[in-house]
Amino acid sequence: MVKKLLKIFSLTFACTLLGVVSRLDSVEAACDPTVCLPPKCFCPSINPPGGLTLDKTPQFVQITFDDSIQPNTLKVANELIGKRVNPNGCPIKGTYYVSIQYTDFSLVTQWYAAGNEVADHTMTHPQDPFDDEIIGNKQSLNAFAGIPNGKIAGWRSPFLNWQPKTFDIIAQQGFLYDSSTTALEDDATWPYTMDYGLYNDCWKGFCNQTIHPGLFEIPMAAILDDQGSPHLMDPYLDGPTDTVKGWLQNNFLRHAKQGKTPFGIYVHPAHLYQIPGTPLAPNTPDPDASLKMLEEFLDWALAQPDTWVVTSQQLLEWMKNPVPADQLKTYAPFSCQVPKIGKEICNGLDDNGNGQIDEGLLESCNFNTVVWSTCYGCPSENPSLANPVPKGGDRFHVPTTCDTVWWDPIANQCLCQDANCAYTDLSKPAGLVGNSSDPNNSNGNNNNGNGNNKSGKQNGASSITGLNTLTLIPSFIIISTFMQWIL
Numbered sequence: 001m002v003k004k005l006l007k008i009f010s011l012t013f014a015c016t017l018l019g020v021v022s023r024l025d026s027v028e029a030a031c032d033p034t035v036c037l038p039p040k041c042f043c044p045s046i047n048p049p050g051g052l053t054l055d056k057t058p059q060f061v062q063i064t065f066d067d068s069i070q071p072n073t074l075k076v077a078n079e080l081i082g083k084r085v086n087p088n089g090c091p092i093k094g095t096y097y098v099s100i101q102y103t104d105f106s107l108v109t110q111w112y113a114a115g116n117e118v119a120d121h122t123m124t125h126p127q128d129p130f131d132d133e134i135i136g137n138k139q140s141l142n143a144f145a146g147i148p149n150g151k152i153a154g155w156r157s158p159f160l161n162w163q164p165k166t167f168d169i170i171a172q173q174g175f176l177y178d179s180s181t182t183a184l185e186d187d188a189t190w191p192y193t194m195d196y197g198l199y200n201d202c203w204k205g206f207c208n209q210t211i212h213p214g215l216f217e218i219p220m221a222a223i224l225d226d227q228g229s230p231h232l233m234d235p236y237l238d239g240p241t242d243t244v245k246g247w248l249q250n251n252f253l254r255h256a257k258q259g260k261t262p263f264g265i266y267v268h269p270a271h272l273y274q275i276p277g278t279p280l281a282p283n284t285p286d287p288d289a290s291l292k293m294l295e296e297f298l299d300w301a302l303a304q305p306d307t308w309v310v311t312s313q314q315l316l317e318w319m320k321n322p323v324p325a326d327q328l329k330t331y332a333p334f335s336c337q338v339p340k341i342g343k344e345i346c347n348g349l350d351d352n353g354n355g356q357i358d359e360g361l362l363e364s365c366n367f368n369t370v371v372w373s374t375c376y377g378c379p380s381e382n383p384s385l386a387n388p389v390p391k392g393g394d395r396f397h398v399p400t401t402c403d404t405v406w407w408d409p410i411a412n413q414c415l416c417q418d419a420n421c422a423y424t425d426l427s428k429p430a431g432l433v434g435n436s437s438d439p440n441n442s443n444g445n446n447n448n449g450n451g452n453n454k455s456g457k458q459n460g461a462s463s464i465t466g467l468n469t470l471t472l473i474p475s476f477i478i479i480s481t482f483m484q485w486i487l
């Protein structure tokens, strides 16, 4: 009883600390699955969508990567993604939450052109991002990496430090989902919509400051070790390699039994390579051994029944149309079609098959201390918060009527010839709100919505100052671990 009271006290304390107020006592009371109906509304649940039985439900795995895309980080991501295939023979896919600072735009184009997902993770990775960070990221990625505005549909808060205001912005900007909240066991649900607010990180019921109908939340499910303590991002930093591999396998099997809820591996690639000539910090696991362990785990997971490694957008697409596992090999959203263009154009692919991507077609943009490449022309200055899309360059940005892989930015031409590859970006351009959007202005120097309201931080999740991105432990995990220790 004392233990129970202590736990209730701790959860109440945590909820108060996080600045959120519970609205209702249980999911069932708050979100009625006979009212909240797919494909527009999903209640949080550990049961598979569409009434699928466990034996008909695929086990999804998500691999996500965070922060800037540079040659070394992309190499790590491709080591994990590039060599492996799903049951339909197509390469597995990952989601990269990209921050602009230190990113090479041409590598983002390559990641996207290979069929992976690009998501928003701010311009400069601050503690409390406001609209300029979120909108500027989309505008820069659209302009200089050529990613269609409507395909940048996901968001992760730096340091997982979400606030209610964050969700206001991404909802206003037309994002499809957030993946910044954390889950232990009972709340490691399938993705759900925020029609009744966030369920994760709220400790009891829903957070009523975060009601955004139709906006998905994809909870980040922690890895529980043999003592039940949670490990979220970069779990390979938290124990001997073989031990962590055992945690991953045990947790994967736990998910498979508990509603086949999606299993996640959340990676900062910077931990998985060593810069030549730079010694490792004391007590740092060998990056090569960690990467090898993750590869071995993925090979093991893909050998388990009906396992699919998918992007976040693929996962949500499947939720709206939950095709049984035995029919997934012909499920179009999981298929892989490589464009056959026949000549090398600057689109992130090796179009002529000679082993070199965008051979001789990239522009190298040198801004003294910052150098990156792009297919879409060097602007007059490096993109910044004040000006995420500087003018300049003589290349043509991807229009709203063509997808990246088919667009020739030098010839100003869409090479898609039939309905199978046709793409029209119907999303509103980043930064524009309401019905006043002008799709033709999506590549312009548009800073609408870049309000200078940094002093307006609301009472959301607690700030986690003093921790850098590579060693982040969300505040709730600190609280949770602490409470497990004293209980």
Ligand SMILES: [Zn+2]
Pocket (backbone or CB within 6 Å): 066, 067, 121, 125, 157, 158, 159, 469
């Ligand atoms: Zn980050």
